[in-house]
Amino acid sequence: MTRPTRYLAAVLAMAGLLLAGCDRDNASNAADTDTPRANASEGETGGSRKGDFGPPQGKPIDAVLTSPPLVPPATGRDYPAKVVVSLDVVEKVMPISEGVDYTFWTFGGTVPGSFIRVRQGDTVEFHLRNMPDSKMPHNIDLHGVTGPGGGATSSFTAPGHVTRFTFKALNAGLYVYHCATAPVGMHVANGMYGLILVEPPEGLPPVDKEYYVMQGDFYTTGKYREKGLQGFDMEKAIDEHPTYVLFNGSEGSLTGDKVLTANTGENVRLYVGNGGPNLVSSFHVIGEIFDKVWYEGGTKYQENVQTTLIPSGGAAMMEFHMEVPGSYVLVDHSLFRAFNKGALGILQASGPENKEIYSGLEVDAVYIGDRAQANMEAVTVAAESASTGDLTVEQQVKAGEALFLGTCSTCHQANGAGMEGVFPPLANSDYIAKDPSALPRVILHGLEGPVTVNGTDYNSIMPPMSQLTDDEVANISTYVLNSWGNPGGRVTKDEAAAIRKVKPANASAGH
Numbered sequence: 176m177t178r179p180t181r182y183l184a185a186v187l188a189m190a191g192l193l194l195a196g197c198d199r200d201n202a203s204n205a206a207d208t209d210t211p212r213a214n215a216s217e218g219e220t221g222g223s224r225k226g227d228f229g230p231p232q233g234k235p236i237d238a239v240l241t242s243p244p245l246v247p248p249a250t251g252r253d254y255p256a257k258v259v260v261s262l263d264v265v266e267k268v269m270p271i272s273e274g275v276d277y278t279f280w281t282f283g284g285t286v287p288g289s290f291i292r293v294r295q296g297d298t299v300e301f302h303l304r305n306m307p308d309s310k311m312p313h314n315i316d317l318h319g320v321t322g323p324g325g326g327a328t329s330s331f332t333a334p335g336h337v338t339r340f341t342f343k344a345l346n347a348g349l350y351v352y353h354c355a356t357a358p359v360g361m362h363v364a365n366g367m368y369g370l371i372l373v374e375p376p377e378g379l380p381p382v383d384k385e386y387y388v389m390q391g392d393f394y395t396t397g398k399y400r401e402k403g404l405q406g407f408d409m410e411k412a413i414d415e416h417p418t419y420v421l422f423n424g425s426e427g428s429l430t431g432d433k434v435l436t437a438n439t440g441e442n443v444r445l446y447v448g449n450g451g452p453n454l455v456s457s458f459h460v461i462g463e464i465f466d467k468v469w470y471e472g473g474t475k476y477q478e479n480v481q482t483t484l485i486p487s488g489g490a491a492m493m494e495f496h497m498e499v500p501g502s503y504v505l506v507d508h509s510l511f512r513a514f515n516k517g518a519l520g521i522l523q524a525s526g527p528e529n530k531e532i533y534s535g536l537e538v539d540a541v542y543i544g545d546r547a548q549a550n551m552e553a554v555t556v557a558a559e560s561a562s563t564g565d566l567t568v569e570q571q572v573k574a575g576e577a578l579f580l581g582t583c584s585t586c587h588q589a590n591g592a593g594m595e596g597v598f599p600p601l602a603n604s605d606y607i608a609k610d611p612s613a614l615p616r617v618i619l620h621g622l623e624g625p626v627t628v629n630g631t632d633y634n635s636i637m638p639p640m641s642q643l644t645d646d647e648v649a650n651i652s653t654y655v656l657n658s659w660g661n662p663g664g665r666v667t668k669d670e671a672a673a674i675r676k677v678k679p680a681n682a683s684a685g686h
């Protein structure tokens with residue numbers, strides 16, 4: 176831009192701002208950062224000092240609360256009201272992964288808890304009701320509250336009791352709420368967090384779809400995907416070594432038939448929180464660029480963002496326009512969390528192909544593998560039979576097949592044929608026929624250096640897969656033994672456990 180045009184643009188931008196009144200978004204959107212405007216305080220909202228719009232007007236309103244991934248409708252109000260929020264604390268057993276149960280402590284019966292939406296200047300009358308069958312007392316600290324403890328000091332609630340406190344929502348923004356009863360970390364680790372949106376007085380720009388996603392880290396006594404009811408592991412929590420890192424409290428909460436949906440041509444806004452208690456999230460949507468991120472849940476937005484950092488106890492809003500149909504994968508880009516601890520969800524966009532923007536040819540499996548599908552029932556069935564002591568070879572084979580597809584097939588191929596000169600075959604393998612116990616050993620400890628399979632030499636590395644549970648190792652081994660001309664037989668969980676303890680000389684060093 177030439178000098179005069181730029182000057183004109185700045186003047187127009189200022190005029191636009193005056194006309195728009197309190198449209199604060201324009202402030203961060205100023206095209207020319209070297210104009211005086213950018214340094215002035217016009218973009219400020221006044222924070223809490225300007226957030227009191229006077230006494231509540233009209234009749235009290237009952238807040239609409241929604242369970243994730245849904246978001247309540249915009250308040251649509253241009254005046255401050257008294258809003259009554261009634262939130263139930265429910266302790267309940269729910270699946271944390273396929274065939275894995277966990278005793279969650281929840282706000283509203285879900286993890287994360289119910290989404291609350293109010294307007295800046297509203298007076299919120301908060302009722303916290305702890306269900307009579309709860310075992311623990313609980314309270315609530317809302318980060319959108321101005322006052323000691325954010326409500327926690329006024330809301331200690333024993334089982335079967337209700338407490339009430341009132342606050343004025345002085346600051347606009349997207350805020351985390353959580354339980355703050357000792358041991359606080361444990362209450363949060365058990366799922367006690369959610370989001371409250373305090374809309375700015377003019378509301379947020381309308382979009383086509385809004386979704387609520389919240390990350391949390393979980394600490395179970397068993398390994399990742401170890402079946403059955405799992406307890407909370409305080410040691411792992413203190414060491415910050417989560418077994419699961421999840422969106423919306425359960426592996427698969429946003430995959431399979433629970434994917435988020437949108438159409439091409441639509442604008443999508445995500446309200447994303449991080450309950451922690453320990454980890455910071457590098458939130459990313461594979462295949463999308465955030466057109467706008469209201470980073471840290473505040474008032475300003477950044478544009479054209481790939482990955483946004485969401486601190487524990489923090490939140491962000493992000494908006495993007497859908498151009499190309501297909502699966503967009505929500506991840507914590509600390510990738511082991513996504514692919515080995517569960518922090519993965521899917522936004523499915525429908526609509527006609529748009530080959531000018533993307534050539535097409537979608538292969539879900541590239542990123543998602545077995546993480547996307549919910550059809551791991553065979554694994555659950557096998558685990559249940561194992562616990563009752565009547566696990567059949569057939570059940571092991573079925574479970575092993577489902578697991579093989581996500582774990583081994585990338586290299587050895589789904590039909591066990593391997594890849595010439597690179598990955599040895601598992602089909603009709605004389606290496607396996609010679610010593611069937613090689614299977615669980617290679618799976619758990621990897622393999623490195625020269626090996627000859629069916630007359631062909633390989634000299635490569637297979638990384639150990641010791642992240643698998645003993646059940647999983649036993650089932651995959653049994654599946655391979657009973658497939659593609661291999662000699663048959665079975666490997667039990669106890670055998671797998673014994674082999675895990677002994678590291679052979681030719682194991683891969685990556686253990």
Ligand SMILES: [Cu+2]
Nearest residue numbers: 313354356362
């Ligand atoms: Cu609690």
